[in-house]
Amino acid sequence: MNSSDTSSSPFATGDPTKINADVSSKGSFWRAIETAIELGGERLNPILVKEGRQALKSKQFVITFTLLLLAGWVWSMLGVALLWPGVYYAPGGRFMLCGYFVILAIPVLVTVPFSAFRSLAAEREDGTFELLSITALSSRQIVTGKLGSAVLQMLVYYSALAPCIAFTYLLRGIDIVTIVFLLFWTLVASVLLSTVGLVVATITRARHWQVLLSVLLLVGLCIVTFTWTLSFVSLITDTQATAFDDVDFWLAMSAIMTFCISHAIMFVMIAAAQISFASDNRSTRLRAMLLVQQTLWVGWMTFFWIRFEAEEFLYVLVSVAAIYWAFAGACLMGEAAILSPRVKRSLPQSFLGRMCFTWFNPGSGTGYTFAIVNLLTLVIIIVVAGLTAELEGFAGARGNYDWLLYVTLVAAYVVAYLGVGRLIVVLLRQLGRVTILLTVLINLLLVVIGAAFPVFFQG
Amino acid sequence: MPGQPVIDMRRLHRFFGATRAVSDISFEVMKGEVFGYIGPNGAGKTTSMRILATLDIPTYGDALVDGFSVINDPDRVRRRLGFMPDYFGTYADVNCREYLDFFARAYGLRGRERHQALSHVMGFTKLDGLAEKPIRGLSKGMKQRLCLGRSMIHDPSVLILDEPAAGLDPRARIELRQMIRELADNGKTILVSSHILTELAEMCDRVGIIEKGELLAVGTVAEIQRGQVTHCQIRSRVIANVPAFASWLEERDDVENIHVDGQLVRFSQIGDMPEQAGLLREMILANFAVAEFGIEQRSLEDAFMHVTRGVVQ
The missing domain is CATH 3.30.70.100 (Alpha-Beta Plaits)
Known part of the structure; x- marks a missing residue:
């Protein structure tokens, strides 16, 4: 190889030996870095590489990035002008950060999650998803690749506004912990919203439903962004709002963080399950994740109940769990138990295994049982813990048992509604295919009818 | 014919509600054979090809590729199979090299292996000169070549080509036909569907005629011509x-x-x-x-x- 063509990309020549040859011949530091990047790139998710290449050339990214830079520049000028002449002596960091935060929130909380949705939805619309699904990539890799691409875009937007945000710190009035706190939680929210976008993209293939879902998602993202921005702007402007030195504050943040992580993982798993091969086992891992989330929820709420000695935590615990299992149960009941013989062989075969783990197998009936068993387990835990607290007189015991009635009633409602929903699904399955979306809609309709019935009955 | 069939369709059925898209289809394709799949629109060609490509599952029956079931071992089937559907399935804002490079990565090809596969496929499909050209600027014939290249990037032993010559000009058709024949001569097993029957007659070792989901005849072109008389x-x-x-x-x-x-x-x-x-x-x-x-x-x-x-x- 002559030295004249060492400047060209090794990839462009199609000669892989060129990478090592270049390094040994020149021994250049930068060449070694390039080689390391090249080798690192080999290990990256192919979807991430492809999406990265596409994004850099796409009009959407170029326009959003340009607008972000332009808005940052305009706000820098305008903000300084508004602060003038106090900018020389009065702290103006909080004021400027509010503006930069609004500018950053729109692409990070709206554009990126919506792009993640469109990216996966477009693969299904254009038929490229089918080509992907027959490659060596697993459905999980496809989804995580899309998510990775979304994170990459977030980081690019963050880096674009980084100098501006550093500028707010220099203007004084805002500490670095608050800035990092805001940016970190916005990043977490963006990741979570992107996983939601990916799940929404897999719900249906029908074009008219896709259009409806995309509108709903966009509206939802705008509402979340508006609420998020408003909350954080008030947090920035209120100098007394943050309590970084309070242990309880960090405990609450840790609880929220665990739920964000577990939900992000679960959304990725749901999206991957939705796009996986029809005869694959789409359910067992998801059910295990539901169990993990139940454990997290019970753990944190019980901890807070004991720590703050407030019975209200029991009500929150059971109310949220009831809604959670009602929704999860509705989704699980919509599953079809189509499994390949190979997958069937991997299911528990022993008596003990079947007794304990059959409820993790895909299917409408096992789904209903799984949801109900989990909710009832939670109820038993609450009843045992609550009675123990009342008898032993700790954790804010008040000597009344109203909570017991509430817990029992809530659980009974969920069991009854899901039971009726399950019967309807069984009947409809005799007529044709019942999807998860339809099962959720049936259960939602039942709840609406159940809620409206007393109103009409009394009227 | 000696040896184990590379493609083995076993009493394949696929129903969509009351519609019998594929009904009891059985045939075998041997190594290095080009098998033509002929039938009118809506006959069930694409459905059975999609089942073979592990994009759909049969209602009854099974299909085997190199002895692996599309239902039980879809992953192993995918490694042995390249599928070219009747649509392009290309991405915006990528060029030919990036497109093929992406699919090479997706099939798990790394480093030298990927570079070699890329240069081989680009050479075979004669896309070398268009490597940096955006896909959206390619002609239909070039896109078909690119898609053929994509389907063979991981060097599969079986190629399933659904209407590869549709909409191509005569020159592009002839070139495509030559490429398919060359692939077969190199030991690839090819299942190809087409409406252009004269072309199938020229490139296929055997053909199967399908209508209303049922396989009506299987054999060499001569056998079909003679046997039906x-x-x-x-x-x-x-x-x-x-x-x-x-x-x-x-x-x-x-x-x-x-x-x-x-x-x-x-x-x-x-x-x-x-x-x-x-x-x-x-x-x-x-x-x-x-x-x-x-x-x-x-x-x-x-x-x-x-x-x-x-x-x-």
């Missing part, structure tokens, strides 16, 4: 006494559809070669001055038209 079209020229000859033919039970055009008489006879030989002998014994007697060769298109009934689901 129950009414043989005959062309005969008698240099005198043509009306008498026509009357003589009309009296026979095994002859029908007689058309007289001057000295030329066309008719169809029920039967195969021995019956034709017997008829010729009788014509001569009856003192007709037969100057010409021949079977009008049926094309694959004729056989297709004869076998199928034009029924679409």
Whole structure:
């Protein structure tokens, strides 16, 4: 190889030996870095590489990035002008950060999650998803690749506004912990919203439903962004709002963080399950994740109940769990138990295994049982813990048992509604295919009818 | 035929509600064979190809690729199979090299192996000169080449090509046909569907005719042409006494559809070669001055038209 063509990309020549040859011949530091990047790139998710290449050339990214830079520049000028002449002596960091935060929130909380949705939805619309699904990539890799691409875009937007945000710190009035706190939680929210976008993209293939879902998602993202921005702007402007030195504050943040992580993982798993091969086992891992989330929820709420000695935590615990299992149960009941013989062989075969783990197998009936068993387990835990607290007189015991009635009633409602929903699904399955979306809609309709019935009955 | 079949369709069924898209299809394709899949629109070609490509699952039956079931071992099947659907499936904002590079990565090719696969495929499909060209700027023929390249980037032993020549100009068709033949000569097993029957006849070792989800005939092109002949079209020229000859033919039970055009008489006879030989002998014994007697060769298109009934689901 002559030295004249060492400047060209090794990839462009199609000669892989060129990478090592270049390094040994020149021994250049930068060449070694390039080689390391090249080798690192080999290990990256192919979807991430492809999406990265596409994004850099796409009009959407170029326009959003340009607008972000332009808005940052305009706000820098305008903000300084508004602060003038106090900018020389009065702290103006909080004021400027509010503006930069609004500018950053729109692409990070709206554009990126919506792009993640469109990216996966477009693969299904254009038929490229089918080509992907027959490659060596697993459905999980496809989804995580899309998510990775979304994170990459977030980081690019963050880096674009980084100098501006550093500028707010220099203007004084805002500490670095608050800035990092805001940016970190916005990043977490963006990741979570992107996983939601990916799940929404897999719900249906029908074009008219896709259009409806995309509108709903966009509206939802705008509402979340508006609420998020408003909350954080008030947090920035209120100098007394943050309590970084309070242990309880960090405990609450840790609880929220665990739920964000577990939900992000679960959304990725749901999206991957939705796009996986029809005869694959789409359910067992998801059910295990539901169990993990139940454990997290019970753990944190019980901890807070004991720590703050407030019975209200029991009500929150059971109310949220009831809604959670009602929704999860509705989704699980919509599953079809189509499994390949190979997958069937991997299911528990022993008596003990079947007794304990059959409820993790895909299917409408096992789904209903799984949801109900989990909710009832939670109820038993609450009843045992609550009675123990009342008898032993700790954790804010008040000597009344109203909570017991509430817990029992809530659980009974969920069991009854899901039971009726399950019967309807069984009947409809005799007529044709019942999807998860339809099962959720049936259960939602039942709840609406159940809620409206007393109103009409009394009227 | 010796050896284990590379593609083995076993009583494949696929129902969509009341519609029987594929109904009891069974056939085998051996290593290095080009198998043509012929049928009218809505016959079930694409459905059965999609099942073979592990994009759909059969209602009953199974399909095996290299001995692996599409239901039980879809991952192993995918490693052995390249699928080119009847749509392009390309991405915006990527060029030819990036497109192929992405699929090479997606099939798990790394480093040197990927670079070699890329240069091989780009060379084979003659896309070298267009490596940096955006896909959206490619002609239909070039896109088809690119898609063929994508389907063979991981060097699969089986290629499934759904209507690869649709919409191509004659030159592009010929080039595509040459590429398919070259792939088969290199040991690839190819299942190809097409509406252009003359092309299939030229490139396929065997063909299968499918209609309304059912496989009506399987065999070499010659076998199909010959095997389906129950009414043989005959062309005969008698240099005198043509009306008498026509009357003589009309009296026979095994002859029908007689058309007289001057000295030329066309008719169809029920039967195969021995019956034709017997008829010729009788014509001569009856003192007709037969100057010409021949079977009008049926094309694959004729056989297709004869076998199928034009029924679409």
